[in-house]
Amino acid sequence: MSDDNGKKKLSRRDFLKLAGLAGPGSVLLSAGPLAAADAEAPKGPQATQVPVRPFGKTGVNVAMLALGGMFDIASNQLLLKQALRWGVTYWDTADCYEGGNGEVGFGQFFKKYPETRKTVFLVTKSDRRDPQGLSELLEQSLRKLNTDYIDLYFVHGTKSINELNNDTKVWAEKAKSQGKIKFFGFSAHNNMEDQMQAAAKLGWIDGLMVSYNFRLMRTDKMRAAVDACTKAGIGLTAMKTQGGGPVSVESEAELEMAGRFMKRGFTDGQAKLKAIWENPHIASICSQMPNMSLLMANVAAALDRTRLSAADIEAMDLYAAQTRTGYCAGCTAICEPAVNAPVPVGDIMRSLMYYHSYGDAELARATFSSIPPEIRDGLADVDYSRAEALCPQNLRIGELVKKAASILV
Numbered sequence: 001m002s003d004d005n006g007k008k009k010l011s012r013r014d015f016l017k018l019a020g021l022a023g024p025g026s027v028l029l030s031a032g033p034l035a036a037a038d039a040e041a042p043k044g045p046q047a048t049q050v051p052v053r054p055f056g057k058t059g060v061n062v063a064m065l066a067l068g069g070m071f072d073i074a075s076n077q078l079l080l081k082q083a084l085r086w087g088v089t090y091w092d093t094a095d096c097y098e099g100g101n102g103e104v105g106f107g108q109f110f111k112k113y114p115e116t117r118k119t120v121f122l123v124t125k126s127d128r129r130d131p132q133g134l135s136e137l138l139e140q141s142l143r144k145l146n147t148d149y150i151d152l153y154f155v156h157g158t159k160s161i162n163e164l165n166n167d168t169k170v171w172a173e174k175a176k177s178q179g180k181i182k183f184f185g186f187s188a189h190n191n192m193e194d195q196m197q198a199a200a201k202l203g204w205i206d207g208l209m210v211s212y213n214f215r216l217m218r219t220d221k222m223r224a225a226v227d228a229c230t231k232a233g234i235g236l237t238a239m240k241t242q243g244g245g246p247v248s249v250e251s252e253a254e255l256e257m258a259g260r261f262m263k264r265g266f267t268d269g270q271a272k273l274k275a276i277w278e279n280p281h282i283a284s285i286c287s288q289m290p291n292m293s294l295l296m297a298n299v300a301a302a303l304d305r306t307r308l309s310a311a312d313i314e315a316m317d318l319y320a321a322q323t324r325t326g327y328c329a330g331c332t333a334i335c336e337p338a339v340n341a342p343v344p345v346g347d348i349m350r351s352l353m354y355y356h357s358y359g360d361a362e363l364a365r366a367t368f369s370s371i372p373p374e375i376r377d378g379l380a381d382v383d384y385s386r387a388e389a390l391c392p393q394n395l396r397i398g399e400l401v402k403k404a405a406s407i408l409v
């Protein structure tokens with residue numbers, strides 16, 4: 001099959017073969033000839049496009065796989081081009097990713113291929129909450145991204161809905177009326193369910209990006225939170241979808257799960273994405289895809305229509321149960337008030353998760369170093385026993401915090 005330029009175009013079947021989803025025992029390959037695809041700007045719809053889903057009541061359909069730009073996208077322009085060719089048209093970044101260079105990388109791409117801007121659903125985030133800070137960071141983002149509008153603008157990483165107020169609402173309405181943003185919302189790694197319920201009551205939140213994975217998605221609390229957002233017309237994007245934690249826990253179920261999925265033609269990583277897509281109310285999954293192999297594997301998972309069976313989900317649930325004590329569920333409203341100092345336990349667990357699960361020491365150190373030095377210096381002297389007693393995941397919080405303080409400096 002050839003495209004208009006006479007270049008080789010892959011059928012969906014070819015694509016799945018390459019990406020390891022075509023049959024039992026197949027393995028993921030590097031991007032190979034796809035990575036070396038033509039040097040022209042991405043073209044229109046092709047046979048291997050990631051499906052789209054409606055994003056809440058915005059009227060916009062977004063790709064169900066989003067590219068998280070928390071990596072060196074400045075030197076990874078080929079990957080951005082290939083993402084578009086495969087229909088990964090939802091791109092996510094933040095003012096702080098890669099020390100601010102995440103936005104620069106997307107901006108370089110839009111400068112080189114300005115015609116692609118309108119095909120991308122572009123998300124960036126602000127680490128400031130006050131109206132002046134939001135305005136300053138929005139202007140900075142627009143400059144770095146080489147664009148005059150952001151599709152969805154998030155307040156970055158709220159722990160409580162109280163970080164937003166009427167000033168935030170007024171600011172968002174003004175930015176929308178000026179055409180600088182189309183939609184507004186926030187992202188959350190912590191206390192997601194409570195914040196989702198609260199957002200659903202506000203009436204001025206268009207979209208949310210929250211930690212959501214095979215570990216979190218089956219609790220009654222999370223189901224109710226997704227329900228509330230769906231009823232309120234809030235678009236939902238899942239992040240932290242692989243369910244990695246701050247520490248590795250041995251599990252017999254892990255091998256059994258990986259073997260089961262491999263026989264069915266996909267990896268356990270792809271299965272974890274598919275588990276989330278089983279919920280039609282999750283519009284998209286945001287995944288950090290710093291190389292072509294991972295992009296390809298995730299696109300293949302999105303294109304593949306094999307449904308997970310009840311036994312597949314059971315295997316995943318068993319693995320989740322056996323590794324529970326290695327996962328931080330982000331419920332910082334439980335542990336942080338139980339510590340006799342202002343220790344951001346959730347951020348520290350996330351730093352360790354980047355270190356252990358992502359294998360990204362740089363990101364782990366950057367996250368850890370965002371904690372004020374006066375708090376970091378006193379971490380070893382804090383009493384974590386009450387927090388540990390309350391932690392629903394039974395995490396050894398004190399030991400982990402001290403470990404972070406020793407390896408992430």
Ligand code: SF4
Nearest residue numbers: 328329331332335391
């Ligand atoms: S350490 Fe425990 S209580 Fe604290 S956020 Fe993580 S899982 Fe929740």
